[in-house]
Amino acid sequence: MIAAFALCLAAVQHPTQVLVWGGDAEGGAPFVEADPADPSRVRGFDVEVAARIARGLGRRSAQFLQVQWSNIDQSVERGDFAIGLSGVEDTPARRARHAVTLPYFEFREVLAVRPEDASRILGLTDLRGRHVATLGSTIAYDMLLGARDSTGLIAISYDDDVHPYSDLVAGRVDAVLLDHIIAQRALRRRGGTGFVILAQPVAIGHYVGVLAQANSALRDSVDRVLREAMRDGSLEQIFRRWNVWDDSQGAFFERVLRGGMAAQAARTATSNQVLAYVPSLARAAVVTLLVSILSMTLAVIAGLALASGRVYGRSVLRVATTLYIEIIRGTPLLLQLFVIYYGLAGVVRLPAFIAAILALGLNYAAYEAEIYRGALEAVPRIQLEAGRTLGFSELQILRLIRGPQALRYALAPMTNDFVALLKDSALVSVITVVELTKQTAIYATNIGSWVVPGALCAIVYLAMSLPLSRLARRLERRWKAP
Amino acid sequence: MSALLRIDQLSVRFDGRDVLRALSLEVARGELVALMGPSGVGKTTALRAVAALLPFDSGEIVVDGFALSPGPVPQESRLVALRRRVGFVFQAHALFEHLTALDNVTLALRHVLGKTRAEAETIATALLAELDVGARAVAWPRQLSGGEAQRVAIARALAPDPPLLLMDEPTAALDPARRSVLGATLRRLCQQGRGLLVSTHDAEFARAHADRVITLTA
Numbered sequence: 001m002i003a004a005f006a007l008c009l010a011a012v013q014h015p016t017q018v019l020v021w022g023g024d025a026e027g028g029a030p031f032v033e034a035d036p037a038d039p040s041r042v043r044g045f046d047v048e049v050a051a052r053i054a055r056g057l058g059r060r061s062a063q064f065l066q067v068q069w070s071n072i073d074q075s076v077e078r079g080d081f082a083i084g085l086s087g088v089e090d091t092p093a094r095r096a097r098h099a100v101t102l103p104y105f106e107f108r109e110v111l112a113v114r115p116e117d118a119s120r121i122l123g124l125t126d127l128r129g130r131h132v133a134t135l136g137s138t139i140a141y142d143m144l145l146g147a148r149d150s151t152g153l154i155a156i157s158y159d160d161d162v163h164p165y166s167d168l169v170a171g172r173v174d175a176v177l178l179d180h181i182i183a184q185r186a187l188r189r190r191g192g193t194g195f196v197i198l199a200q201p202v203a204i205g206h207y208v209g210v211l212a213q214a215n216s217a218l219r220d221s222v223d224r225v226l227r228e229a230m231r232d233g234s235l236e237q238i239f240r241r242w243n244v245w246d247d248s249q250g251a252f253f254e255r256v257l258r259g260g261m262a263a264q265a266a267r268t269a270t271s272n273q274v275l276a277y278v279p280s281l282a283r284a285a286v287v288t289l290l291v292s293i294l295s296m297t298l299a300v301i302a303g304l305a306l307a308s309g310r311v312y313g314r315s316v317l318r319v320a321t322t323l324y325i326e327i328i329r330g331t332p333l334l335l336q337l338f339v340i341y342y343g344l345a346g347v348v349r350l351p352a353f354i355a356a357i358l359a360l361g362l363n364y365a366a367y368e369a370e371i372y373r374g375a376l377e378a379v380p381r382i383q384l385e386a387g388r389t390l391g392f393s394e395l396q397i398l399r400l401i402r403g404p405q406a407l408r409y410a411l412a413p414m415t416n417d418f419v420a421l422l423k424d425s426a427l428v429s430v431i432t433v434v435e436l437t438k439q440t441a442i443y444a445t446n447i448g449s450w451v452v453p454g455a456l457c458a459i460v461y462l463a464m465s466l467p468l469s470r471l472a473r474r475l476e477r478r479w480k481a482p
Numbered sequence: 483m484s485a486l487l488r489i490d491q492l493s494v495r496f497d498g499r500d501v502l503r504a505l506s507l508e509v510a511r512g513e514l515v516a517l518m519g520p521s522g523v524g525k526t527t528a529l530r531a532v533a534a535l536l537p538f539d540s541g542e543i544v545v546d547g548f549a550l551s552p553g554p555v556p557q558e559s560r561l562v563a564l565r566r567r568v569g570f571v572f573q574a575h576a577l578f579e580h581l582t583a584l585d586n587v588t589l590a591l592r593h594v595l596g597k598t599r600a601e602a603e604t605i606a607t608a609l610l611a612e613l614d615v616g617a618r619a620v621a622w623p624r625q626l627s628g629g630e631a632q633r634v635a636i637a638r639a640l641a642p643d644p645p646l647l648l649m650d651e652p653t654a655a656l657d658p659a660r661r662s663v664l665g666a667t668l669r670r671l672c673q674q675g676r677g678l679l680v681s682t683h684d685a686e687f688a689r690a691h692a693d694r695v696i697t698l699t700a
Contacts, residue, residue, distance in 0.1 A: 282492070286528060380576075382572060382574060382576040383576055383578065383579070385535050385572070385576070386570075386572060386576040386577075386578070387578075388534075388535065388558060388565075389533050389535070389565065389568070389569070389570035389639070390589070390590040390594060390638070390639075390642065391565035391566065391590060391594040391642065392558075392590070392593065393559070393564065394558060395559055396594075399594060400589060401578055401580075404580045405578075405579060405580050408580065410575055
């Protein structure tokens with residue numbers, strides 16, 4: 001650790017000595033992955049490209065900095081590292097907002113489908129009404145969104161590139177659109193079975209290095225090194241070592257060296273582009289609201305059952321309900337989401353939306369149950385005795401006397417819980433449900449700024465939660481014990 | 483004439499301590515019996531035992547032919563006949579906080595006796611008027627004065643028309659003028675043929691309005 005600290009210190013003190021570059025080791029091989037022989041080091045073709053660039057720039061070495069893939073642009077602009085390299089795609093929005101290097105690798109966006117569908121599905125147009133998975137914040141995702149209107153397919157966004165393929169094999173989605181490198185890696189991991197990769201690419205894309213907008217001088221130097229590496233064959237060697245070299249790369253290198261690739265015009269993020277996201281933000285807000293309302297309904301019903309079990313049940317039921325409540329409250333909601341969606345997939349393959357509602361609802365039920373138990377126990381005993389002397393049955397007392405009074409104690413904390421649930425619903429994006437926060441993140445990554453999307457997202461959340469908070473305060477005042 | 487309420491050798495123990503020892507008394511129809519004695523002598527305990535709100539250890543309680551035996555309180559489903567015979571007015575009134583005065587009175591009429599809302603409201607309105615709180619029918623319990631809340635609680639207990647009414651310390655929160663109005667109201671109930679057993683430590687009230695006074699000693 002001391003050595004690592006010293007290295008960092010050295011990098012800060014002698015910025016010209018070491019090239020600090022950012023990438024996401026979670027993306028894995030062949031881009032960047034932790035070295036199985038020494039997990040403190042990284043390996044992959046992007047690691048070697050970074051080392052080649054460092055050498056060409058006359059730097060002593062290249063130092064890797066871990067950053068989440070979707071945050072590479074923001075991080076490089078903040079100055080966390082000099083260059084971002086990790087399968088970073090060449091997009092007009094990225095060129096408009098950052099200093100972007102020459103493309104150094106050409107990839108194909110390819111469709112993967114189940115073997116039995118290979119004869120029927122030849123392209124995006126054959127996927128009308130079908131679910132197509134990809135990574136969020138990628139060109140592929142943008143292409144799927146674009147194809148949604150023309151072909152009627154349903155785009156599903158994932159945070160990682162492993163689950164799209166496992167869900168394809170499991171039948172949750174009908175196709176996956178991603179870079180051919182990722183598709184081939186996924187197929188190798190599955191021993192070459194489970195799905196096939198369609199030969200005809202849907203589109204061609206390029207990987208680039210991204211630098212801060214103000215760092216165009218360094219970018220120009222990096223471009224010079226990349227050209228050099230294309231000419232002297234060192235880049236080809238790197239790609240061959242990682243088994244990603246094919247004939248198309250040679251032709252691509254020639255085009256780059258002839259200057260044909262410089263023609264990729266930088267297009268700025270226009271107001272049109274900003275407006276284009278408003279409908280999807282509105283759709284995502286509806287998803288957030290729907291997930292929250294349905295989850296809360298489930299939480300209230302299950303919470304009432306749990307609370308009744310704790311207050312009225314025999315000892316076995318009391319122990320069982322207490323156990324449920326403690327386990328749910330004692331483990332992270334994120335874990336529960338994963339268990340219900342992926343963990344149970346072998347037993348029951350729940351659609352993502354249903355799994356999200358189940359996980360959120362059953363989690364919040366534990367908290368609701370404790371609110372209701374407290375509220376039921378807060379109703380004075382004498383009220384129940386008065387009911388008994390009038391001849392009501394226990395069930396009638398609960399329904400007509402204890403329940404309505406308990407509701408007054410419970411309504412304000414329940415409303416607060418609903419506001420919390422509204423915000424916690426952002427977590428369900430990990431199981432592919434695109435709700436407000438996720439859509440905002442996609443939006444922000446694609447236009448390269450969090451300012452407008454963040455503000456819009458905050459306004460929508462506040463528009464949903466502020467009236468509820470106000471309602472909670474009003475109810476609290478109105479029903480304050482006399 | 484057989485007694486409406488007969489308590490015979492009633493004993494109640496809490497945590498090995500005698501709270502009530504060998505109480506015997508009778509209340510006839512049309513009779514107001516006052517149960518007197520200092521605080522903690524078991525007056526409330528006796529009333530609660532008659533209303534089957536707590537178990538007793540020995541003795542017998544018979545209300546208009548319905549007998550309660552020592553041991554745990556029977557389930558509510560086995561107490562239906564008792565509930566029709568006994569009304570209870572708590573010292574703290576215990577009005578249902580989420581219902582208006584009128585709905586406090588109609589609730590049992592509708593959901594226990596199965597009357598329609600209209601029938602229940604006719605009976606409740608008449609009862610509230612008779613007890614001089616007709617004008618407060620739509621008020622919430624927290625908006626009522628102590629005297630008004632007590633009269634609404636009496637109306638609620640009388641709604642199912644029980645022959646026996648138990649009242650726990652009804653004068654505790656009343657000024658002298660209100661006490662005598664209450665006394666007159668209770669006498670009127672007796673004239674309707676009801677039996678009343680009232681716990682109190684107000685000797686003056688007991689002397690002025692009760693037919694008989696039974697004094698418990700520690």
